[in-house]
Amino acid sequence: DGGITQSPKYLFRKEGQNVTLSCEQNLNHDAMYWYRQDPGQGLRLIYYSQIVNDFQKGDIAEGYSVSREKKESFPLTVTSAQKNPTAFYLCASRGDGRNRVGFGQGTRLTVV
Amino acid sequence: ELKVEQNPLFLSMQEGKNYTIYCNYSTTSDRLYWYRQDPGKSLESLFVLLSNGAVKQEGRLMASLDTKARLSTLHITAAVHDLSATYFCAVEITGTASKLTFGTGTRLQVTL
Numbered sequence: 534d535g536g537i538t539q540s541p542k543y544l545f546r547k548e549g550q551n552v553t554l555s556c557e558q559n560l561n562h563d564a565m566y567w568y569r570q571d572p573g574q575g576l577r578l579i580y581y582s583q584i585v586n587d588f589q590k591g592d593i594a595e596g597y598s599v600s601r602e603k604k605e606s607f608p609l610t611v612t613s614a615q616k617n618p619t620a621f622y623l624c625a626s627r628g629d630g631r632n633r634v635g636f637g638q639g640t641r642l643t644v645v
Numbered sequence: 646e647l648k649v650e651q652n653p654l655f656l657s658m659q660e661g662k663n664y665t666i667y668c669n670y671s672t673t674s675d676r677l678y679w680y681r682q683d684p685g686k687s688l689e690s691l692f693v694l695l696s697n698g699a700v701k702q703e704g705r706l707m708a709s710l711d712t713k714a715r716l717s718t719l720h721i722t723a724a725v726h727d728l729s730a731t732y733f734c735a736v737e738i739t740g741t742a743s744k745l746t747f748g749t750g751t752r753l754q755v756t757l
Contacts, residue, residue: 564743575733575747576688583743591744623687627743634678634737634745636688 536560539624539637545645546611546618554609554640556624564627565607566634569593569620576623582607611642619644647672649736651748659756661723666751668717668734676737677717678745679708681730688733691719724755 540555556565564583568576578591582601596615601607607626611618624637648671658664668677676695680688692701694710694717701708705728707720717734731752735745 566744568747575749576735576745578744578746581744625745633676633690633693634735635690636680639687 537624537626537635537637539622539640541640542638544640544642546642547645549613551610551612552642554611554622554624554642556607556609556637558605558607558626558637560626560628560635561604562626562628563604565601566625566627567591567597567599567607567609568623568625570623571620579609579622618642647736647738647746649734649746649748651732651734651751653751654749655752655754657754657756658721658724660725663723664721666719666721666732666734666753668719668748670715670717670736670746672715672738674712674715674736674738677710678735678737679717679719680733680735682733682750683730691732721753724753726755726757729753729755 537558546552566581567579569579570576577593579597580591580599582588585604588599588601598610622640625634627634650669652667678693679691681691682688692708697712699710705722710717731750733747733750735747737745
Protein backbone atom coordinates (compact mmCIF):
# COMPACT_ATOMS: atom_id res chain seq x y z
CA ASP A 534 0.00 0.00 0.00
CA GLY A 535 1.09 3.51 -0.63
CA GLY A 536 2.70 5.10 2.41
CA ILE A 537 4.15 1.95 3.98
CA THR A 538 7.75 1.31 3.00
CA GLN A 539 9.67 -1.82 3.87
CA SER A 540 13.35 -2.30 3.26
CA PRO A 541 15.26 -4.12 2.09
CA LYS A 542 13.21 -6.12 -0.38
CA TYR A 543 15.57 -9.10 -0.09
CA LEU A 544 17.82 -9.93 2.84
CA PHE A 545 20.26 -12.72 3.46
CA ARG A 546 21.29 -13.76 6.93
CA LYS A 547 24.13 -15.94 8.05
CA GLU A 548 23.67 -18.41 10.85
CA GLY A 549 23.98 -16.72 14.25
CA GLN A 550 23.53 -13.23 12.90
CA ASN A 551 20.94 -10.64 13.92
CA VAL A 552 19.27 -8.67 11.15
CA THR A 553 16.88 -5.73 11.24
CA LEU A 554 14.00 -5.17 8.86
CA SER A 555 12.79 -1.63 8.38
CA CYS A 556 9.18 -0.47 8.22
CA GLU A 557 8.27 3.20 7.81
CA GLN A 558 4.84 4.76 7.25
CA ASN A 559 3.85 8.33 6.45
CA LEU A 560 0.14 7.82 6.99
CA ASN A 561 0.08 9.06 10.58
CA HIS A 562 -1.26 5.67 11.69
CA ASP A 563 -1.05 4.77 15.35
CA ALA A 564 -1.07 0.99 15.03
CA MET A 565 1.60 -1.03 13.28
CA TYR A 566 2.06 -4.77 12.87
CA TRP A 567 4.61 -7.36 11.79
CA TYR A 568 3.50 -10.60 10.15
CA ARG A 569 5.39 -13.60 8.92
CA GLN A 570 4.32 -15.67 5.92
CA ASP A 571 5.75 -19.07 5.07
CA PRO A 572 5.32 -20.57 1.60
CA GLY A 573 1.74 -21.62 0.94
CA GLN A 574 0.63 -20.40 4.35
CA GLY A 575 -1.40 -17.61 5.83
CA LEU A 576 0.01 -14.73 7.85
CA ARG A 577 1.01 -15.07 11.49
CA LEU A 578 1.37 -12.12 13.82
CA ILE A 579 4.81 -11.52 15.34
CA TYR A 580 4.48 -8.18 17.18
CA TYR A 581 2.18 -5.20 17.13
CA SER A 582 2.17 -1.70 18.50
CA GLN A 583 -0.84 0.49 19.21
CA ILE A 584 1.10 3.56 20.25
CA VAL A 585 4.62 4.95 20.43
CA ASN A 586 6.86 3.34 23.07
CA ASP A 587 4.48 0.43 23.54
CA PHE A 588 4.25 -2.94 21.80
CA GLN A 589 2.89 -6.42 22.44
CA LYS A 590 3.85 -9.92 21.46
CA GLY A 591 1.82 -11.66 18.83
CA ASP A 592 1.43 -15.37 18.29
CA ILE A 593 5.02 -16.14 17.26
CA ALA A 594 7.22 -13.54 18.99
CA GLU A 595 10.03 -15.86 20.10
CA GLY A 596 13.31 -15.00 18.41
CA TYR A 597 12.15 -11.53 17.36
CA SER A 598 12.33 -8.07 18.89
CA VAL A 599 10.86 -4.68 17.97
CA SER A 600 10.97 -1.05 19.00
CA ARG A 601 8.57 1.84 18.51
CA GLU A 602 10.47 5.02 19.29
CA LYS A 603 8.72 7.05 16.59
CA LYS A 604 5.16 6.90 15.31
CA GLU A 605 6.25 6.37 11.73
CA SER A 606 8.79 3.61 12.36
CA PHE A 607 8.48 0.02 13.61
CA PRO A 608 11.67 -1.98 12.93
CA LEU A 609 11.80 -5.73 13.45
CA THR A 610 14.99 -7.52 14.51
CA VAL A 611 15.32 -11.19 13.73
CA THR A 612 17.71 -12.53 16.33
CA SER A 613 19.95 -15.58 16.27
CA ALA A 614 17.44 -17.21 18.63
CA GLN A 615 14.98 -17.52 15.73
CA LYS A 616 15.87 -20.94 14.43
CA ASN A 617 13.93 -20.89 11.20
CA PRO A 618 13.82 -17.29 10.01
CA THR A 619 13.52 -17.88 6.28
CA ALA A 620 10.17 -16.36 5.36
CA PHE A 621 8.37 -13.39 3.83
CA TYR A 622 7.91 -10.59 6.38
CA LEU A 623 5.10 -8.09 6.02
CA CYS A 624 4.60 -4.87 7.90
CA ALA A 625 1.15 -3.31 8.20
CA SER A 626 -0.42 -0.22 9.68
CA ARG A 627 -3.95 0.60 10.66
CA GLY A 628 -5.91 3.76 10.21
CA ASP A 629 -9.34 5.03 9.32
CA GLY A 630 -10.73 4.94 5.84
CA ARG A 631 -11.57 2.28 3.31
CA ASN A 632 -8.29 0.39 3.49
CA ARG A 633 -8.13 0.16 7.19
CA VAL A 634 -5.14 -2.15 7.41
CA GLY A 635 -2.62 -1.75 4.62
CA PHE A 636 0.59 -3.61 3.98
CA GLY A 637 4.07 -2.77 2.85
CA GLN A 638 5.71 -4.58 -0.04
CA GLY A 639 7.42 -7.12 2.18
CA THR A 640 10.95 -8.30 2.89
CA ARG A 641 12.02 -11.76 1.86
CA LEU A 642 14.57 -13.09 4.35
CA THR A 643 16.75 -16.08 3.54
CA VAL A 644 19.26 -17.82 5.78
CA VAL A 645 22.45 -18.74 3.97
CA GLU B 646 -8.44 -18.55 20.64
CA LEU B 647 -9.82 -17.17 17.43
CA LYS B 648 -9.75 -19.56 14.49
CA VAL B 649 -10.36 -18.52 10.91
CA GLU B 650 -10.99 -21.17 8.29
CA GLN B 651 -11.28 -20.75 4.57
CA ASN B 652 -12.53 -23.19 2.02
CA PRO B 653 -11.71 -24.36 -0.43
CA LEU B 654 -7.94 -24.10 -0.05
CA PHE B 655 -7.49 -24.46 -3.78
CA LEU B 656 -9.92 -23.67 -6.53
CA SER B 657 -9.48 -24.24 -10.23
CA MET B 658 -12.21 -22.79 -12.38
CA GLN B 659 -12.82 -21.99 -15.98
CA GLU B 660 -13.23 -18.50 -17.29
CA GLY B 661 -16.83 -17.38 -17.29
CA LYS B 662 -17.88 -19.53 -14.34
CA ASN B 663 -19.13 -18.40 -10.93
CA TYR B 664 -17.86 -19.58 -7.60
CA THR B 665 -17.81 -18.70 -3.90
CA ILE B 666 -15.03 -18.77 -1.31
CA TYR B 667 -16.09 -19.21 2.30
CA CYS B 668 -14.56 -17.79 5.45
CA ASN B 669 -15.71 -19.10 8.83
CA TYR B 670 -14.50 -17.74 12.15
CA SER B 671 -14.91 -18.94 15.69
CA THR B 672 -15.77 -15.88 17.75
CA THR B 673 -17.70 -12.64 17.53
CA SER B 674 -15.96 -10.17 15.28
CA ASP B 675 -16.23 -6.47 14.60
CA ARG B 676 -14.73 -6.37 11.15
CA LEU B 677 -13.77 -8.71 8.37
CA TYR B 678 -11.26 -8.05 5.62
CA TRP B 679 -10.59 -9.63 2.26
CA TYR B 680 -7.18 -9.41 0.61
CA ARG B 681 -5.66 -10.56 -2.63
CA GLN B 682 -2.06 -11.74 -2.97
CA ASP B 683 -0.25 -12.35 -6.25
CA PRO B 684 2.74 -14.73 -6.22
CA GLY B 685 5.76 -13.17 -4.55
CA LYS B 686 3.88 -9.97 -3.77
CA SER B 687 2.34 -8.28 -0.76
CA LEU B 688 -1.34 -8.16 0.13
CA GLU B 689 -3.76 -5.88 -1.66
CA SER B 690 -6.85 -4.80 0.24
CA LEU B 691 -10.12 -5.73 -1.46
CA PHE B 692 -12.95 -5.20 1.02
CA VAL B 693 -13.63 -4.23 4.60
CA LEU B 694 -16.97 -5.44 6.00
CA LEU B 695 -18.08 -3.61 9.08
CA SER B 696 -21.47 -4.93 10.09
CA ASN B 697 -23.90 -7.78 9.82
CA GLY B 698 -25.43 -7.99 6.38
CA ALA B 699 -22.74 -5.83 4.80
CA VAL B 700 -22.26 -6.43 1.11
CA LYS B 701 -19.58 -4.86 -1.04
CA GLN B 702 -18.89 -5.29 -4.71
CA GLU B 703 -16.09 -4.32 -7.01
CA GLY B 704 -15.96 -5.61 -10.53
CA ARG B 705 -16.45 -9.37 -10.58
CA LEU B 706 -15.96 -9.75 -6.83
CA MET B 707 -18.64 -9.43 -4.18
CA ALA B 708 -18.12 -9.92 -0.46
CA SER B 709 -20.74 -10.36 2.24
CA LEU B 710 -20.79 -10.78 5.99
CA ASP B 711 -23.16 -12.68 8.27
CA THR B 712 -21.98 -12.05 11.82
CA LYS B 713 -24.62 -14.32 13.34
CA ALA B 714 -23.38 -17.28 11.35
CA ARG B 715 -19.76 -16.05 11.69
CA LEU B 716 -19.40 -16.41 7.96
CA SER B 717 -18.16 -14.26 5.13
CA THR B 718 -18.27 -15.12 1.46
CA LEU B 719 -16.34 -13.86 -1.53
CA HIS B 720 -18.32 -14.48 -4.70
CA ILE B 721 -16.66 -14.48 -8.08
CA THR B 722 -18.85 -13.78 -11.08
CA ALA B 723 -17.84 -14.77 -14.61
CA ALA B 724 -14.23 -15.38 -13.66
CA VAL B 725 -11.41 -14.10 -15.84
CA HIS B 726 -7.76 -15.18 -15.87
CA ASP B 727 -6.64 -11.94 -14.19
CA LEU B 728 -8.43 -13.00 -11.02
CA SER B 729 -5.95 -15.83 -10.50
CA ALA B 730 -4.34 -15.17 -7.11
CA THR B 731 -4.53 -16.22 -3.48
CA TYR B 732 -7.38 -14.69 -1.49
CA PHE B 733 -7.25 -14.26 2.27
CA CYS B 734 -9.91 -13.32 4.74
CA ALA B 735 -8.90 -11.77 8.05
CA VAL B 736 -10.93 -11.16 11.17
CA GLU B 737 -10.45 -8.22 13.48
CA ILE B 738 -11.63 -8.08 17.04
CA THR B 739 -11.34 -4.58 18.39
CA GLY B 740 -10.69 -3.60 21.94
CA THR B 741 -7.40 -3.15 23.66
CA ALA B 742 -5.59 -5.07 20.95
CA SER B 743 -6.96 -4.59 17.47
CA LYS B 744 -5.20 -7.09 15.30
CA LEU B 745 -6.03 -9.28 12.34
CA THR B 746 -6.17 -13.05 12.40
CA PHE B 747 -5.83 -14.51 8.92
CA GLY B 748 -7.33 -17.54 7.28
CA THR B 749 -5.09 -19.98 5.45
CA GLY B 750 -5.94 -18.53 2.07
CA THR B 751 -7.67 -19.83 -1.07
CA ARG B 752 -5.52 -20.20 -4.13
CA LEU B 753 -7.65 -19.44 -7.15
CA GLN B 754 -6.60 -20.55 -10.60
CA VAL B 755 -8.73 -19.42 -13.52
CA THR B 756 -8.09 -21.39 -16.67
CA LEU B 757 -8.69 -20.20 -20.19
